[in-house]
Amino acid sequence: MKIERIEAIPYSIPYAKPLKFASGQVTEADHVLIRVHTDEGIVGTADTPPRPYTYGETQDSIVSVVTKIFAPAVVGLDPMDRQKIHAILSRTIHNQTAKGGLDIALWDIIGQAANAPVSSLLGGYTDAMDVSHMLGFQPAQKLLDEALRFRSDYGINTFKLKVGRRPLALDIEACHVLREGLGQDTELYLDANRGWTANEAMEVLRQTDGLGLSLLEEPCDAKEAMSRRRLVDKSPIPVVGDESVPTAGDVSRELLSGGCNAISIKTARSGFTEAQQILGLCTGLGVDVVMGNQIDTQIGTVATVTFGAAHEATSRRAGELSNFLDMSDDLLAEPLVIKDGKISVRQVPGVGAAIDEAKLAQYRQDN
Ligand code: MUC
Ligand code: MG
Structure with a gap:
């Protein structure tokens, strides 16, 4: 199996009740949905939350590092080879949630390929x-x-x-x-x-x-x-x-x-x-x-x-x-x-984060 392409989709969903804390405040989930597509049709999914006050990442920086640095370096690799992929990702320092999201999406692919819950x-x-x-x-x-x-x-x-x-x-x-x-x-x-x-x-x-x-x-x-x-x-x-x-x-x-x-x-x-x-x-x-x-x-x-x-x-x-x-x-x-x-735990193959496509179309910010 090979990684064919990676999407990093910015979206924004308002909070009904904002959360305020000492380092910041969240009024919208302005996150990035990561989708790792494989040549076998399996798609791994994960969510990345930009937290500038915690890691310095922003929605734009996540989209940029995933699409411009990480994706070109890992497309063509086998998603099972996580250590190989991590060795490549770790050449770029920081970018914690971008890397975390990619890892979760890879595990999602592995679970679906093995027909087993990742848990x-x-x-x-x-x-x-x-x-x-x-x-x-x-x-x-x-x-x-x-x-x-x-x-x-x-x-x-x-x-x-x-x-x-x-x-x-x-x-x-x-x-x-x-x-x-x-x-x-x-x-x-x-x-x-x-x-x-x-x-x-x-x-x-x-x-x-x-x-x-x-x-x-x-x-x-x-x-x-x-x-x-x-x-x-x-x-x-x-x-x-x-x-x-x-x-x-x-x-x-x-x-x-x-x-x-x-x-x-x-x-x-x-x-x-x-x-x-x-x-x-x-x-x-x-x-x-x-x-x-x-x-x-x-x-x-x-x-x-x-x-x-x-x-x-x-x-x-x-x-x-x-x-x-x-x-x-x-x-x-x-x-x-x-x-x-x-x-x-979701007793389905993978992580169990199937996406509502109509909602994604409604909230995505890149079209
Ligand atoms: C938490 O545990 O701190 C608030 C800022 C952050 O990075 O995570 C949240 C919750
Ligand atoms: Mg904390």
């Missing part, structure tokens, strides 16, 4: 994942209303609260209101997207002590190494690396230097191949992982479930799988269902 090929550990929902910046009472609604409508019982605001009292109040309103049996953790200094994060930990928060993600910039290490040393809860650890090399550096002691794995930026390397590092070192959300569409979420359910360590915790619910529409032909707080 089984990756590991087949379980057939569903618990869902964690991300709560963006809002006044405390609205956050509680949203969490209660997601708990009663979808059975979701794990929430990641976006923090990193100033004054700190805004987030401290939100933590107290959520814990009081949700009770002790709901998991609550924080993600500051580098919004604080390490000392501010320490103050928040002091003022939320006793609330049973489970994780603190990217409290401050990991590049401020000394203060970050001090925070990680003193924190009573694991400090999760997210945007500081997009690659396996970054994961090793941050874990070994004490910049974090838990890792968010995001298939959107690591694909499945590098996500497995990251997972191997983490399980080998005894470090907890969370399946994170790159503010994914349903297509991206299917990929996260595919990977997360495939392994024991990634399915232990709830994965961040529900923020597509804030979008006004999606391209996935068969919508995802969250029931009893879980999303199931």
Whole structure:
């Protein structure tokens, strides 16, 4: 089998409810749909979310690097030869989600060719994942209303609260209101997207002590190494690396230097191949992982479930799988269902991200 051509289709779908967080805000899913076509008629599909505030990529840069650099270099290769393809892609540094999307599309082809769900090929550990929902910046009472609604409508019982605001009292109040309103049996953790200094994060930990928060993600910039290490040393809860650890090399550096002691794995930026390397590092070192959300569409979420359910360590915790619910529409032909707080793996060959062509025609921006 050979890669015949690669499409990188820009599209935009508005959010019904924008998500705001310390490093940015999302009002539209202005993503790029990647399609890898083969000479046997099999097409691999993946979604790439530009996150300029996280990786420096834009919608234009993704389209450009895929069509002008990656596609010419890999057309004609066998999609099964992923290591060969990765050796070529890695000659271009950065461009995380463009590379991640291509990797997922290749796995989609492999699954379809093998007539097997990719989740089984990756590991087949379980057939569903618990869902964690991300709560963006809002006044405390609205956050509680949203969490209660997601708990009663979808059975979701794990929430990641976006923090990193100033004054700190805004987030401290939100933590107290959520814990009081949700009770002790709901998991609550924080993600500051580098919004604080390490000392501010320490103050928040002091003022939320006793609330049973489970994780603190990217409290401050990991590049401020000394203060970050001090925070990680003193924190009573694991400090999760997210945007500081997009690659396996970054994961090793941050874990070994004490910049974090838990890792968010995001298939959107690591694909499945590098996500497995990251997972191997983490399980080998005894470090907890969370399946994170790159503010994914349903297509991206299917990929996260595919990977997360495939392994024991990634399915232990709830994965961040529900923020597509804030979008006004999606391209996935068969919508995802969250029931009893879980999303199931698609038992179809490949990743299971069949596209609704009419919707793609409606939302694509290149015609
Ligand atoms: C998250 O976990 O940080 C917001 C920025 C980004 O890169 O991902 C999202 C969610
Ligand atoms: Mg994060």
